[in-house]
Amino acid sequence: MRSITEAALILLLLAAVPAVYAVTFQVGDNAGWAAGVNYTTWVSGKTFRVGDTLEFKYGPSHSVSVVDKPDYDGCDSSRPTQSFSERDTKINLTRVGTIHFICPTFGHCLGGMKLAVPVLAAVSSAPSPSPSAPSPSPSPKNSKNAKSAASKAKRIMSYGKIGVTMVLIYGVVG
Ligand SMILES: [Cu+2]
Known part of the structure; x- marks a missing residue:
């Protein structure tokens, strides 16, 4: 207590x-x-x-x-x-x-x-909302999206390869 x-x-x-x-x-x-x-x-x-x-x-x-x-x-x-x-x-x-x-x-x-x-500026432990908070500019965001899209495409391709390999294995076993 x-x-x-x-x-x-x-x-x-x-x-x-x-x-x-x-x-x-x-x-x-x-x-x-x-x-x-x-x-x-x-x-x-x-x-x-x-x-x-x-x-x-x-x-x-x-x-x-x-x-x-x-x-x-x-x-x-x-x-x-x-x-x-x-x-x-x-x-x-x-x-x-x-x-x-x-x-x-x-x-x-x-x-x-x-x-x-x-x-x-005051020193405070509480974060104060800033009206001029930096927002990401559109161009780096787009290039980031393009990058992740590219890596997604890569991943899909490798899944495709695994799929083909599995089909081949099934084909051989069957
Ligand atoms: Cu005076």
Whole structure:
């Protein structure tokens, strides 16, 4: 009885494992989202995955804007896709690709308050259905069919040979 309970617990733990992989990164570590932090250095050596969370902690003079790459490169905060200023912003990473952040306060991005986070696919034990699953192209399939048809024909021929041999044997015996 006890071992069944233990086994059930282990199964529960195993099922919970993918959730354990989700990580919350505090941007800039203890320095937070602030001037004078090198976010390129902060990003390097870290692995970000879909399901992880970025937490921005910052003072009232800062904000967080999600921008595209050209605006990240050019420190242009005039057309963010998302903006936050609640001083504790949690961004869930939901897509594979690089997500770009800048501080829209004048001069801050140029001063280094910019962050590009490369997001990799989630690690999961459960196979997720892929919309772009590779399907075999028709030509190799056809040649494979032709091959198996040829081997089938060969087999039929050898059966035919055995048949003829048996008929001959019967003929000799009879
Ligand atoms: Cu700022």
